[in-house]
Amino acid sequence: MRVLNCADTGVLVEVADLAQVIALGTALEASPLPGVTDVVPAARTVLLRLSPGTDPGRVAAAVTEIPLAVDIGQGTGETVTIPVHYDGEDLADIAELIGLSPREVVRAHTAATWTVAFCGFAPGFGYMVGDDPRFRVPRRGEARTRVPKGSVALAGEFTGLYPRSSPGGWQLLGRTDAVTWDLERDPPGLLRPGVRVRFEEAA
The missing domain is CATH 2.40.100.10 (Cyclophilin-like)
Incomplete structure (x- = not known):
């Protein structure tokens, strides 16, 4: 996992593969991080949009602590x-x-x-x-x-x-x-x- 600042209102998370995209998106849906207003997954990245005043460094540190269980069949439950x-x-x-x-x-x-x-x-x-x-x-x-x-x-x-x-x-x-x-x-x-x-x- 690599976490990058995206301008001053976002954090871009690069992961290894699509299974990890789904795992990270599912984890953030189940336990939202404070200050994250939107989660936008793509093929190998997940963009986290932040509310004004949110510290990107704090969000980045929290993201790196999320375990990414690789299960392509997992989802939000819906x-x-x-x-x-x-x-x-x-x-x-x-x-x-x-x-x-x-x-x-x-x-x-x-x-x-x-x-x-x-x-x-x-x-x-x-x-x-x-x-x-x-x-x-x-x-x-x-x-x-x-x-x-x-x-x-x-x-x-x-x-x-x-x-x-x-x-x-x-x-x-x-x-x-x-x-x-x-x-x-x-x-x-x-x-x-x-x-x-x-x-x-x-x-």
């Missing part, structure tokens, strides 16, 4: 279930890439537990990592100019849900009607860092 129509354009390609039949891909994806590691790309887009190591697929060689809203897709070690139509190069596994970003909801994001996700096959 679980969201998302129904999916597994009819994505790339389902057959995904099956070939990971050495399963399309039906076996569906069974494995719904059997796995996924955890939102961090958010980015677009409001409501959560980068989810699972406990089944077979789900590691490359991005498409050529991105699509339009990926439909609600698409469930894979890239690298992640599963993601497109909150709106946009270009994208992820492999399309299926589609869902779940709304991942709604400004009328509190909080607006359905998929927030630390939330566990279970996928189920829609009728």
